[in-house]
Amino acid sequence: MQVEKFYYDNKIVKAFGYATIIFGIVGMLVGLWVAIQIYYPAASLNFAATTFGRLRPLHTNAIIFAFVGNASFAGIYYSLQRLCKARMFSDKLSWIHFWGWQLIIVAAAITLPLGLTNGAEYAELIWPIDISIALVWVLFGINMFGTIIKRREKHLYVAIWFYIATWVTVALLHIVRSIELPYSLTGSYSWFAGVQDALVQWWYGHNAVAFFLTTPVLGLMYYFLPKAANRPVYSYRLSIIHFWALIFIYIWAGPHHLLYTALPDWAQSLGVVFSIMLIAPSWGGMLNGLFTLRGAWDKVREDPVLKFMVVAITCYGMSTFEGPMMSLKSVNAISHFTDWTIAHVHIGGLGWNGFLAFAILYYMIPKMWGTDLYSKKLATNHFWLGTIGIIIYAVPLYWAGFEQSIMWKQFTPEGQLKFDFMQTVNNIKPMYWARSVGGTLYLIGALIMVYNLYKTIVKGKFIPNEAAEAPPLVKETSKKKEFWHRVIERKPLTMLLLSLILVSIGGLVQMIPTFLVKSNIPTIASVKPYTPLELQGRDIYVREGCYTCHSQMVRPFRDEVKRYGEYSKAGEFVYDHPFQWGSKRTGPDLARVGGKYPDSWHYNHMYEPSSMTDGSLMPRYIWLLDDKIDTSSTPAKIRAMRTLGVPYPEGYDKIANRDLVYQADSIAANLKKDKIETASNKEIIAMIAYLQRLGKDIKAESQKPLAENNK
């Protein structure tokens, strides 16, 4: 048969590789910065753009979408061409994808510190960026499927199955999570409210981990591990079972982020059981990776690429076992809202994603420059620094999470809480400090890699177009019966469709009843929409990223009810677009902070938190005292809320600012009584209005049983 000659496009891989390195370092630096801010709040520089609440989203977005995203794209562009025996479908699309993605990242890096955010974890980017992401993602899909269709290899290798599932599921997740109603060029409200918004959010958030940080990276493992070890893949059968089981089961597990919350119990239980069933499919990937190394363990001792991969896969196995354990209600009662979760995600992030990204960089760059790695020794040093860094990062945080949670739950024999919140915080400050040391070691390791790769690049000569040859694909004529899955592997669109169907089921089963069945969210008559001033205050709360440290969800536990008040009910959140339940309690819960302190307390607390709470880790929010409330946006916001079903009266948007000024004046007058002089048009006034409203709607009813409880 005639052999065709063609060229692999290495330039696009190089571009994505460079982007991986640059944004990886930036993302880690921001991470280190916020890690230091947690125990040294002054590191926020008292500057709005660099406070924890705005930088943490920047850190998570940079690591997920810029570092791991670019690494995945680099690996996909490298491996897809070689597995399809074809150059990418369109060089132009490749470059539009590359520059489009980098522009999105830059836009994120500008908007997030400016406080432009949707207020939903890992989906913070504002609506114009959301639309650009969707467009770029579609172009990437066209390019990928174009390449697959013009392939010279009859069957699709398992890595490509993972790429296909990744593409289709991320598209689905992103689009549904981004259904929002814009009220300005940069602002929008989530289409969903309260419990429903929470369900959509964690369906998205959990599966962003699954389909952005796991499936593409598993695909990379399936290509780069056998290549680097020069060993056959352990089990084709295991690949099939674990792939389909993984993508089907993963989607269901989102509600395990909402255990003991106001989410209906049945949805919580689905989250629990699907998380448990997820252990084996996840471990299938780990086994296929580690057993592929059988007979090559001597190479692991020599080759840094394999070293990184072994630790990466081990970390993957650990966190995919730990995750389901944390999804058990009794464990979750302890782990949730604490640093345990942070430690857990960093085993995955630093270990699995980071180390696998390093491994493929160490593999691809010498290959594309036609040379060997500059220094194996440096790479080995990087490996050890990174590994030790992960341990020093994670162990103190596990400790901190566990210890703090246990302290929260302790009572005196008289039935009083044994520790106030600040005592539990003071206790874990040393652990925060140790964590940043671990992070620093990891970062130093990454910098060593940059130097090593730089030296390698200087030593070699880049091969922009790598020659290859293969016979063209001829149409199948023989009627030989094939194994059923081999048939699917010949049909990329069937595979796409099957994946889409499988990943849709879990989401639909959980969302449709939550949206349509009334009894899932019992209404509470006393819950009323926010006043215009409170709404403005809430948007400031979202803007400042308060949800990164404060929850608004009192779980039905004795200690939480004692500490924060009556546990949260589903009906309380029906006007919350977006919901702000949060996922971490670096500071106390705020669900019922309304009326707990005088207005002047909040004023002083925002100006200098430690003046009100000795040892507080909260940064200062001095700009709230100077900046004016943007009242020009009020009518548009009220109109948007009305469209979303919040029952403001007809035409209220026109008179809303009148109410706003009236309420603001009364708060300013109240502050004056406590010797605080401030104009009533400052942002702090709106913030106080919002905080004083929180949880009050049902407070009158709830106080009685509490008082009786205590006798």
Added chain:
Amino acid sequence: MLLFMRKKSKYILGILAGLLLMSLQPVWAAGPPEPSIFNNPLALILIILMILLLIIIAILANILIGAADVKLKKRKQTTSPVLRNSLLLVFLLISGSSLFAQGTVTETTKAVVKSIGGMQASTFYIMAFVIFIELAIIMAMLINIKFLLKSEKEKVILATEPQAEKLKKEKLSWWDRFNKLKPVSEEAELDLGHEYDGIRELNNRLPPWWLYGFYLTIIFAGIYLWRFHVAHTAPSSKEEFENSIAKADLKIQKYLLAKGDAVDENTVILLKSPDDIAAGKLIFSKSCVTCHTETGAGNIGPNLTDNFWLNGNDIKNVFKTIRYGINAMPQWQNTYSNKQIAQVASYVKSLLGTNPPNPKAPQGVEMKEAAVPAKEAVDSLNAKPVTDSLKAKSS
């Protein structure tokens, strides 16, 4: 064939034992308000450990039987007494392990009062004992396997060349057996002939523990959903909360009764002992100074050292204001015990007339201090009436 059957039956036995343990949950949770043993993390861990060890035993037993069988075939002519003994031992151990598994099932249902880590002491001891026995069995099996493999090795050295090669193929570590791994030398047989950019694919069998583990999680899911949403033998979040409150309230009542510390706004008396005042001062400096300042001169909150009061000036009213809060004053009932609130209220009362610098302007109504008869200000919180009423309540 027989060997094959035996193998299968071992797995089934292992799973059945696990199933039996799990299906017992409703029995344990017979009384709905009483939390089931499965809510106890320690118990759960122990049970999972027991099941895991049981599975390991089953697999090890298979390896042992398999290894012994191979040997048996080879020495058909000359039956070795050692071998027969070890075989016997294996059977004993296996039957023993399944017996123990059943032992757990029956024993753990017994109710005994003492508790360890939140579970009944007897349950804990039985579980620990079972785990110990299981570990002992595993150790014994490992030693046996090592012994068998060792004699195999000796055979290899003695045997002729082609035979030695054949034997080598059979030799698999327990790890390989555990995962159903074929020797690397036989890899060619597993090669599917797929090739992608130089990557070949083998078609190894699924590791049995992985596959059965997967089945187990699916069974777990079914039982979990059934218990929580069909049989309702497991408490909902709300029920769990209500149970915990009821249990805690009872415990607190008993404690206060025994200690004689019960006090509330109806029975509170001004405390005068230096110890109580000092304790009150400590609480004041921790929780009150942000609003009332260190000296009590007032800042966000009113001046506490003058004769002007917003919510009453007698000890009962001050106690009430602190306990439940009013207007801007936060409630402290969830932070401090009633005794502590009595202490801090008494401290506040002791500040009267201290005339600190920079006092806040007077707020509220002027109230003259009622003359307190010296006798009434006894340093005691053991107010009898409350204790009596509590006694009546709890009986």
